[in-house]
Amino acid sequence: MSKKSISIKDIAKLAGVSIATVSRVINRNGKVAPETEKKILQVMEENHYVPNLLAKGFRTQKFTTIGIIVPDISIEFFSKIAKKVQTIFFEKGYATIICNTNEDYKMERQCINMLQAQHVGGIIHIVSVTTEKEKKTSIPTVYIDREPAYGNTKKDMVLIESDNVSGGYQATNEMIKKGCKKIICFCPKDKGSTHIKRWDGYCKAMEETGGKPRLVSLDNVSEVDAYEKAIELFGKDKEIDGVFATTDLIAIGVLKALKELKIKVPSQVKVFGYDNSLLSEIATTPIATVEQPIELMSEKAAEMLEKLMDGERPEESHIVVPVKLVKRKTGK
Amino acid sequence: MSKKSISIKDIAKLAGVSIATVSRVINRNGKVAPETEKKILQVMEENHYVPNLLAKGFRTQKFTTIGIIVPDISIEFFSKIAKKVQTIFFEKGYATIICNTNEDYKMERQCINMLQAQHVGGIIHIVSVTTEKEKKTSIPTVYIDREPAYGNTKKDMVLIESDNVSGGYQATNEMIKKGCKKIICFCPKDKGSTHIKRWDGYCKAMEETGGKPRLVSLDNVSEVDAYEKAIELFGKDKEIDGVFATTDLIAIGVLKALKELKIKVPSQVKVFGYDNSLLSEIATTPIATVEQPIELMSEKAAEMLEKLMDGERPEESHIVVPVKLVKRKTGK
DNA sequence: TTGAAAGCGCTAACAC
DNA sequence: GTGTTAGCGCTTTCAA
Numbered sequence: 001m002s003k004k005s006i007s008i009k010d011i012a013k014l015a016g017v018s019i020a021t022v023s024r025v026i027n028r029n030g031k032v033a034p035e036t037e038k039k040i041l042q043v044m045e046e047n048h049y050v051p052n053l054l055a056k057g058f059r060t061q062k063f064t065t066i067g068i069i070v071p072d073i074s075i076e077f078f079s080k081i082a083k084k085v086q087t088i089f090f091e092k093g094y095a096t097i098i099c100n101t102n103e104d105y106k107m108e109r110q111c112i113n114m115l116q117a118q119h120v121g122g123i124i125h126i127v128s129v130t131t132e133k134e135k136k137t138s139i140p141t142v143y144i145d146r147e148p149a150y151g152n153t154k155k156d157m158v159l160i161e162s163d164n165v166s167g168g169y170q171a172t173n174e175m176i177k178k179g180c181k182k183i184i185c186f187c188p189k190d191k192g193s194t195h196i197k198r199w200d201g202y203c204k205a206m207e208e209t210g211g212k213p214r215l216v217s218l219d220n221v222s223e224v225d226a227y228e229k230a231i232e233l234f235g236k237d238k239e240i241d242g243v244f245a246t247t248d249l250i251a252i253g254v255l256k257a258l259k260e261l262k263i264k265v266p267s268q269v270k271v272f273g274y275d276n277s278l279l280s281e282i283a284t285t286p287i288a289t290v291e292q293p294i295e296l297m298s299e300k301a302a303e304m305l306e307k308l309m310d311g312e313r314p315e316e317s318h319i320v321v322p323v324k325l326v327k328r329k330t331g332k
Numbered sequence: 333m334s335k336k337s338i339s340i341k342d343i344a345k346l347a348g349v350s351i352a353t354v355s356r357v358i359n360r361n362g363k364v365a366p367e368t369e370k371k372i373l374q375v376m377e378e379n380h381y382v383p384n385l386l387a388k389g390f391r392t393q394k395f396t397t398i399g400i401i402v403p404d405i406s407i408e409f410f411s412k413i414a415k416k417v418q419t420i421f422f423e424k425g426y427a428t429i430i431c432n433t434n435e436d437y438k439m440e441r442q443c444i445n446m447l448q449a450q451h452v453g454g455i456i457h458i459v460s461v462t463t464e465k466e467k468k469t470s471i472p473t474v475y476i477d478r479e480p481a482y483g484n485t486k487k488d489m490v491l492i493e494s495d496n497v498s499g500g501y502q503a504t505n506e507m508i509k510k511g512c513k514k515i516i517c518f519c520p521k522d523k524g525s526t527h528i529k530r531w532d533g534y535c536k537a538m539e540e541t542g543g544k545p546r547l548v549s550l551d552n553v554s555e556v557d558a559y560e561k562a563i564e565l566f567g568k569d570k571e572i573d574g575v576f577a578t579t580d581l582i583a584i585g586v587l588k589a590l591k592e593l594k595i596k597v598p599s600q601v602k603v604f605g606y607d608n609s610l611l612s613e614i615a616t617t618p619i620a621t622v623e624q625p626i627e628l629m630s631e632k633a634a635e636m637l638e639k640l641m642d643g644e645r646p647e648e649s650h651i652v653v654p655v656k657l658v659k660r661k662t663g664k
Numbered sequence: 665t666t667g668a669a670a671g672c673g674c675t676a677a678c679a680c
Numbered sequence: 681g682t683g684t685t686a687g688c689g690c691t692t693t694c695a696a
Contacts, residue, residue: 005451018684032681054386054390054674057386058386058387059687065450073415074415079406079411083405086405086431087432087434098414098418099428117385118397279611282615340690353666355692356666358690362692391671392691393672
């Protein structure tokens, strides 16, 4: 295969110095005579020398690789988190390994093992909905978004999430303010902690205003299921004038059903989604939605992970960042 | 930080054998007495021993990590490629490092350096539009989708792409068959080789049928620019009855403009996008589009990369896979 | 069938 | 300022 890459030893020989001196130049520690340094740098340049990070991490036991585990990289919200986290760590000189679990706990376990074998310094983890109950590694880990199942022992778990309860609450309240009398929540309840929290927020808003929470329970997060259940529901119940969907994709499904039933949005029925995805923005009928501060969440997570990797016990282990309503001006 | 992880030496001591024997068990080579093996396996199990892949790769110079470089992981097409490639290699026991370049050649160069320093065995690379002219590494690399700038020396470059020319051609022809007389192409021409090829396909179809190719040149791939240019164009030219957009997002922008101008799709104007993204599927007016075989492209790429890593010179270094039209039934 | 030992590229402690 | 050297976890000859 491609010729063996050139090592510190080769550089030392070519520059006529010892490997220790070359090492000093690479790491900019210890004293080195200016002309020696210049010479070494020149040789490194000429030979396109790239230090072997494997050997370095191996030697120092300092690992400059970070693992990111997501349930599905092709979902906008997760890919944005991964992108941001990666960018942050890249700037700090870390490599990042992004892993997909496809929402499968077996894949998840394998990912963790693999990351452990690769000796990553830390992990940013968005758990899959089928995640296992026990913590499976001693590698410093920060969870984002979804709450791991073993979360009852909160102390030893760092979680960054947005305020899902508040998101559900605010969205629902906004519709109530706009005059909605009968608001339904479309939610896949067994698809992770976040949906449940959004549902809780919805319930809170409803109950505060004397309304009765109503759930359309979905089997998955596709727009198809939402569409079908919406067709059925709106076919028989003409009083509904608001829908809170716990994610944008669901809102899109509902929207399609409403369009087909010739029910006008938002004049007859208001629809709220969740995530401020590209979808919600560019849908021909744009949908109001709840935006999670992805950048902030990623920054917090990176910050916490760095602390963990430095051996610090963070004072707060559960950070909840605020969400923001995104209203849209729509035609009809 | 987390306690030092347990090494082969610890296992050897606990099992009362030498590290060489443990190594043999791990790698299933060399002869080991059954009971010795059993004992060792038991000790490994009890202590949750995970072999240090860093040390292993370091020692053997066999690297079981693959790098994937994409211009923007938050774009559906790229994230799907990354997901598929990662899944394929995961099953073969490789770890994958996914890197974002944000379409920036400086980031790209850094990514390559980093992957080289991490001693990845191979790279799957979707170049950024600002990519540099020279090949920058001797690591086995397979390009997907976009053609690198130094592609004139095709021999030493492996590229997997879908048939963009044919995609443009087929989409345009489809509209011509449906009776369109004046078809316009919306295309960001300086945004990579793929758009240019789609434009070429469009031109071919137009010229074959005696039509004149017309270009609306976009500054970027956002739907905003497409929207604005469409508003202007359709405001003054009422004869246009077809649009070929070189990506779905652009089609969405055009669609918005048409809706605002109360021009009916597809009865008055037909719109074709590209990529069969979720967007095109669930847009309230679904758009016809061209689908690239993402899975197939990923599989081919993985296959070629494995060959390169094994030191084989592949017989064909430029693979073009076919695309498929996705027509939609629409309301109006 | 098993063990001893060299060495992969690098850093850091120590000697000069 | 610079060189020598041990050793990180592992594989792989070579001997026993």
